[in-house]
Amino acid sequence: MKIAVFLPELLRHLFKKPATVDYPFKKLEVPKDFRGTPYLNPEMCIACRACERDCPAEAIEISSVNEAEKRFRMVIHNDRCIHCAQCVDSCPTTPKAMQMDSLFEIACDDRHKLKTDWVYVRAVLKPKAAAPAAAPQAAEPKT
Amino acid sequence: MSFQIPIGPQHPALKEPISLRMTVEGEVITGVDIRLGYNHRGLEKLAEDRNWTQNIYLVERICGICSHSHATCYVQGVEKLMELAPPKRGLYIRYLVSELERIHSHLLWLGVAGHEAGFDSFFMYVWRDREVVMDLLELITGNRVHYAINTLGGVRRDLDAGQIAKIRDGLVVLRKRSEYYFHIGANEPSFVARIAGVGYLSKEKAVALCAVGPTARASGWARDVRKEDPYAVYDEVDFDVATADSCDVLGRVVVRVKELLESYKICEQILDKLPPGDIAVKAPRKAKPGEVVSRYEAPRGENIHYIKSNGTDKPERLKVRAPTLGNYPATVEMLRKGFIADIPLIFAAIDPCICCAERSVTLIDAGSGEESVARMSDLRRRAIVRHENAPLKRNAVWPL
Numbered sequence: 001m002k003i004a005v006f007l008p009e010l011l012r013h014l015f016k017k018p019a020t021v022d023y024p025f026k027k028l029e030v031p032k033d034f035r036g037t038p039y040l041n042p043e044m045c046i047a048c049r050a051c052e053r054d055c056p057a058e059a060i061e062i063s064s065v066n067e068a069e070k071r072f073r074m075v076i077h078n079d080r081c082i083h084c085a086q087c088v089d090s091c092p093t094t095p096k097a098m099q100m101d102s103l104f105e106i107a108c109d110d111r112h113k114l115k116t117d118w119v120y121v122r123a124v125l126k127p128k129a130a131a132p133a134a135a136p137q138a139a140e141p142k143t
Numbered sequence: 144m145s146f147q148i149p150i151g152p153q154h155p156a157l158k159e160p161i162s163l164r165m166t167v168e169g170e171v172i173t174g175v176d177i178r179l180g181y182n183h184r185g186l187e188k189l190a191e192d193r194n195w196t197q198n199i200y201l202v203e204r205i206c207g208i209c210s211h212s213h214a215t216c217y218v219q220g221v222e223k224l225m226e227l228a229p230p231k232r233g234l235y236i237r238y239l240v241s242e243l244e245r246i247h248s249h250l251l252w253l254g255v256a257g258h259e260a261g262f263d264s265f266f267m268y269v270w271r272d273r274e275v276v277m278d279l280l281e282l283i284t285g286n287r288v289h290y291a292i293n294t295l296g297g298v299r300r301d302l303d304a305g306q307i308a309k310i311r312d313g314l315v316v317l318r319k320r321s322e323y324y325f326h327i328g329a330n331e332p333s334f335v336a337r338i339a340g341v342g343y344l345s346k347e348k349a350v351a352l353c354a355v356g357p358t359a360r361a362s363g364w365a366r367d368v369r370k371e372d373p374y375a376v377y378d379e380v381d382f383d384v385a386t387a388d389s390c391d392v393l394g395r396v397v398v399r400v401k402e403l404l405e406s407y408k409i410c411e412q413i414l415d416k417l418p419p420g421d422i423a424v425k426a427p428r429k430a431k432p433g434e435v436v437s438r439y440e441a442p443r444g445e446n447i448h449y450i451k452s453n454g455t456d457k458p459e460r461l462k463v464r465a466p467t468l469g470n471y472p473a474t475v476e477m478l479r480k481g482f483i484a485d486i487p488l489i490f491a492a493i494d495p496c497i498c499c500a501e502r503s504v505t506l507i508d509a510g511s512g513e514e515s516v517a518r519m520s521d522l523r524r525r526a527i528v529r530h531e532n533a534p535l536k537r538n539a540v541w542p543l
Contacts, residue, residue, distance in 0.1 A: 003332070005326075005327055005330040005331050006264060006265065009268070009323075010264060019274070031281055031285055033285035034286070035285045035286060035291070054194070054197060055197070056196075056199075056200035057200075082204075082289075083286070084291045085291070085299075086196060086197075086291075
């Protein structure tokens with residue numbers, strides 16, 4: 001047992017730079033797998049609603065605007081989004097219609113401003129590209 | 144003459160809301176009531192309303208510190224129900240994140256223990272070093288707190304060579320720092336004097352009151368689900384169960400620092416043995432009818448999830464027994480005969496996570512002061528029996 005064993009460590013740190021980052025002036029890089037805000041790539045969306053069904057926060061809403069034209073509207077409620085990226089995992093198209101960006105400074109003073117929406121015509125994919133899209137539906141009745 | 148001192152639900156000494164009622168004689172505590180329910184969020188009921196995939200993220204949000212523990216415990220159970228076998232690489236990554244989470248949780252606790260003991264510089268330095276493991280977790284999973292790496296049938300993110308190298312570098316730094324803190328703990332007389340002999344829990348009492356995790360291990364009871372009932376990768380890695388015999392807060396500090404060193408060992412072995420291949424298999428949308436109990440050694444102790452399926456894409460019942468709940472009866476025993484000034488330290492030493500534990504009802508026997516934790520089904524059975532036998536009461540008064 002000695003007295004003040006921690007003291008050398010404390011004194012050494014007097015001459016070191018702070019461990020924190022000077023945030024608004026200096027930003028850290030986000031990792032490559034960072035889950036930012038989800039967005040839709042409307043050319044690829046087949047309106048299968050897999051993302052809507054699997055979203056834990058019920059933040060995705062797909063509604064039909066015009067049945068005849070196959071026109072759909074997707075709303076992403078970013079105020080409800082928990083940024084888990086399950087919508088990207090559930091999306092059956094290749095390349096994925098749901099994507100994640102790497103923005104993290106998305107705070108806002110009004111939650112209603114956080115809504116983003118897209119109105120688009122449902123994509124009809126070529127049979128080759130549509131093949132993976134058919135797979136989850138085929139797997140369903142099996143269980 | 145005895146007094147009752149209410150502590151909480153909101154109190155500066157508590158990080159989370161819980162209500163403790165201490166009966167004291169002078170400075171000495173003679174009895175403790177723990178009242179649960181203030182922080183009840185109804186997560187179990189909510190889980191019955193969501194499908195298997197959505198529930199991973201819901202269960203993950205039971206707790207912020209051991210989020211991966213709850214998600215893994217749930218996913219393990221659902222995989223058993225769906226008869227899925229995740230690929231080896233997926234399992235290795237999943238339990239690598241588990242061990243990293245244990246490291247971050249223990250470092251966090253070590254800082255809190257230093258803070259509660261009045262050793263604030265220790266707290267700050269430990270938390271600065273905790274950032275190393277937080278950054279590693281962010282690097283692997285994409286997020287700092289809710290990693291969301293689990294999915295039914297494996298994990299969602301793969302590791303590449305650059306990440307593995309960074310994890311190894313981080314582990315070297317962490318190991319060096321942990322050994323330094325172990326040295327500090329052993330050599331700083333004021334710190335040791337503050338925590339030695341506080342919150343005594345004998346081995347017999349720990350066994351009788353079903354203490355779990357580091358609280359049980361600090362009373363000399365080597366109880367660890369990873370060793371006793373090895374799940375997934377734990378029978379392929381070599382590690383020791385850390386124990387201490389001093390039965391007090393000092394023992395709990397020593398156990399956690401030793402566990403840190405064991406966790407570094409496990410992480411390195413997992414990285415060495417990381418097999419190539421897929422990280423996940425496709426999960427079906429529905430699970431067969433059945434029920435399963437999943438056990439997992441969370442940083443705070445044994446975490447139990449009970450999952451019942453009725454053949455649809457939603458669970459019929461999800462029951463969570465968080466480790467903190469298992470430690471409450473032991474905490475009551477530890478607090479008894481202690482001093483008022485030791486309450487925060489003793490209470491912090493079980494690493495309480497109130498938001499994990501708030502999902503069942505605690506019964507307090509007013510006559511003997513004994514406390515028992517009842518499950519909802521038991522309560523329901525008792526309520527029905529009582530209702531059948533009891534005569535109609537008139538002029539009933541609130542018994543307080």
